[in-house]
Amino acid sequence: MQPRILGTDRKSRLAFHWRAGDGLRALTGQVGAFTRAGIGGSVVDRVGRLRTPVHSQARYEMVDLDGDGIRETPGLLLEKATTNLCVRSEDFTNWTADGVTVTANAIAAPDGATTADLLAFTLGTNGARKQTCTFTGDGTKVLSIFVKAGTSPSSAIMIFDDTATTARGRINIVWTNGVPAATGAAGGAILATEAVGNGWYRIAVTAPGVVAANTNRAYVYPYDVAAGGVSYTMYAWGVQVEDAAVHSSYMATVAATQARLDEFVSFPFLMPPGPITVLADIIDRGTAALISSLRLWEIGTTSGGPGLFVYVAGSPRYDTFLLANGDVRLSQPNVAVAFGDRMKLRTGLNADLSVLEGATKNGAQEGLGA
Numbered sequence: 001m002q003p004r005i006l007g008t009d010r011k012s013r014l015a016f017h018w019r020a021g022d023g024l025r026a027l028t029g030q031v032g033a034f035t036r037a038g039i040g041g042s043v044v045d046r047v048g049r050l051r052t053p054v055h056s057q058a059r060y061e062m063v064d065l066d067g068d069g070i071r072e073t074p075g076l077l078l079e080k081a082t083t084n085l086c087v088r089s090e091d092f093t094n095w096t097a098d099g100v101t102v103t104a105n106a107i108a109a110p111d112g113a114t115t116a117d118l119l120a121f122t123l124g125t126n127g128a129r130k131q132t133c134t135f136t137g138d139g140t141k142v143l144s145i146f147v148k149a150g151t152s153p154s155s156a157i158m159i160f161d162d163t164a165t166t167a168r169g170r171i172n173i174v175w176t177n178g179v180p181a182a183t184g185a186a187g188g189a190i191l192a193t194e195a196v197g198n199g200w201y202r203i204a205v206t207a208p209g210v211v212a213a214n215t216n217r218a219y220v221y222p223y224d225v226a227a228g229g230v231s232y233t234m235y236a237w238g239v240q241v242e243d244a245a246v247h248s249s250y251m252a253t254v255a256a257t258q259a260r261l262d263e264f265v266s267f268p269f270l271m272p273p274g275p276i277t278v279l280a281d282i283i284d285r286g287t288a289a290l291i292s293s294l295r296l297w298e299i300g301t302t303s304g305g306p307g308l309f310v311y312v313a314g315s316p317r318y319d320t321f322l323l324a325n326g327d328v329r330l331s332q333p334n335v336a337v338a339f340g341d342r343m344k345l346r347t348g349l350n351a352d353l354s355v356l357e358g359a360t361k362n363g364a365q366e367g368l369g370a
Helices: none
Strands: 033-035 059-063 073-077 082-084 096-098 100-107 116-121 128-133 139-149 154-161 166-176 179-185 190-195 200-210 216-221 233-242 258-260 264-266 276-283 295-300 307-313 317-324 327-331 342-349 355-361
Touching (some): 096 100, 139 179, 179 190, 276 295, 276 307, 307 342, 327 355
Antiparallel strands (some): 033 264, 059 073, 082 258, 096 128, 100 116, 116 233, 139 200, 154 166, 154 216, 307 317, 317 327, 342 355
């Protein structure tokens, strides 16, 4: 999917003015460079369908900024490196059977291909399909899955530690007229329940306390009540398990795991003399919860300085940091950030090299840094 080009005749009086809808050419003339050597992952188009952009190219996703359910605005999706640790992510016939039968390629998946499976609960069992996932470190992990209603009134998905016989994070779903109401259980917290069109939803849950040396499996239950009197079904597709606390865009796997490298974009920029103000309008997709000291944007460099940048602090929140000739200035607005929040970050650099950041979350009153 290509960005919506807004026209080359538009001008700006700013020193730098870039919008995702203009591609990698800023309104002020600078041409950007995008970096990611490899595949990216899926993005959502205007009507909610998943698309996979070209290898090594920038990924533009349509987002809904006004809450009317219509994805009217293009955004450039940039994500940290990650790996989908769940192999055969779309093929439940290759998962271990535990009282659940699978009809392969039963309906169209969120990407439009007929690759989504129908999972059927078998009478008298608490059946699931399960797949081993190998982590590289202990801690909180994340599982996400695309689901669509079948005949089941309730379903469940979880990460389960077979060695310790302990659930590490679980999604409980109650279906009402095709819409899932998802709640977290077994210590897991629901990060998102996102509609992606044609009755499909992507749901993500955290899995705290994972021990990497143990045998950990993803379980998918089309019906979550044992010994039921009716055979119930649910459609499932696209499971992703990550060594991270927040889910990222979906990457399909077959016989092996699938990795994505870090993504970033850069523009040439001549720093003007005197004070400047930088405004960034973003939707947080988990950056603030992933890692401290990860930079959102930077002017200059901190390797030898000077450098001005906004980075992730541990709250989680975004702070402004200035390094100039060994002098450090900091501004910390006390505005906590969660997955999916729209943040407007206003950073001011004054003539005396003091900095001030203002942060607005989801249209609320701006919070100023100390």
